[in-house]
Amino acid sequence: MQIGMIGLGRMGNNMAERLRSGGHKVVGYDISPDSNRDVDSLQALVDALEAPRVIWVMVPAGKPLDSTITQLSNLLGNGDLIIDGGNTRFTEDQEHAKTLSAKGIGLVDVGTSNGIWGRENGYALMVGGSDENVARIQPILHTLKPEGDFGLVHAGGTGAGHYAKMVHNGIEYGMMQALAEGYAVLEASDFIKDADDVVQSWRKGSVIQSWLLDLLSNALHKDPHLSHIAGKADETGETKWMIGDALELGIPTPAITAALYARQSSQIQDPATMKVVSALRNEFGGHSIAKD
Missing domain, CATH: 3.40.50.720 (NAD(P)-binding Rossmann-like Domain)
Structure with missing residues (x-):
């Protein structure tokens, strides 16, 4: 053509x-x-x-x-x-x-x-x-x-193609967030010698083997422990649209919604919401609220 x-x-x-x-x-x-x-x-x-x-x-x-x-x-x-x-x-x-x-x-x-x-x-x-x-x-x-x-x-x-892609991107957010949270737990644990090796091992024979897992392994190979990666991730809008439509349909999407919030939170330094939480803890419990 x-x-x-x-x-x-x-x-x-x-x-x-x-x-x-x-x-x-x-x-x-x-x-x-x-x-x-x-x-x-x-x-x-x-x-x-x-x-x-x-x-x-x-x-x-x-x-x-x-x-x-x-x-x-x-x-x-x-x-x-x-x-x-x-x-x-x-x-x-x-x-x-x-x-x-x-x-x-x-x-x-x-x-x-x-x-x-x-x-x-x-x-x-x-x-x-x-x-x-x-x-x-x-x-x-x-x-x-x-x-x-x-x-x-x-x-x-008309519109069904982009609707399907919108839902696809919401699922993508949830899958990426699950991989990210799992890796963070591995990295923080004293039981695990090398979190990167564990991720690599999951690429074959695991029920969570996937292209996204392969991409995570590739990223860890290029930058072990992701020490040079900024902890921020943009959100482009499609998942926000999906969550809004899911609410209209009465379909709960807690995992995808949490993944969206995580991306939004990553854009905020010293967020006002946590300032309020910190201040309230100090008011009733005398917890420290001083910045480092």
Whole structure:
């Protein structure tokens, strides 16, 4: 197929290269002149593609994506199709689809996972959209997915792809937090000679063996005991959305919620909440509240 790719960051560029390796013609655009772009404007991108066009968008959700969708809606025409492969909120997919549909432009949302490893190993793709639009881009999806029977799902209608990716990221938070807490206990215990060796041993024959565990082992090999890693982790919003929707559905998500709070707490130095706790302990028990 012929496809345009907007956003040539780490994931977008790697996806473009995997598609090219699979025999597809990719025309890439990025706002940065230092990127590996083929054209220098959205207009040039549209002009370089034969109608009906397919354009995959890999830009940050929010204002950057909204601006890109708006510009494309004024450049594309009836029968063209936009694929949103970022981490857009599923409710916004429906708004974008409504705007584009008025001009005869289709929208498919694709939750995309595997980060920097996807170019070599393939991407997990969670797809939302009409049967017709999803069928139209199957050659692209099958080139991007991993080899074998899994890694690609048509999750449902518009927004379903990003909804599935939202839940995927929430599960990811919980799994990462469990590994992190387990490692911290090993590292602190006098019973354990080397926590890094224990983690390494779990990679085979253990019920918790996983790709995330392999990645932790790799990180420990590069930096034993993670002595050069800052104890902070960002949260990008999808898990917050998942927890909010879970509350609306009446589904408890305590492990994932705790993992989100842990990431948020990691961003705060000398948090006000713990100042209050410390002050209260001092008021009723005379505990020290002095800083080190």
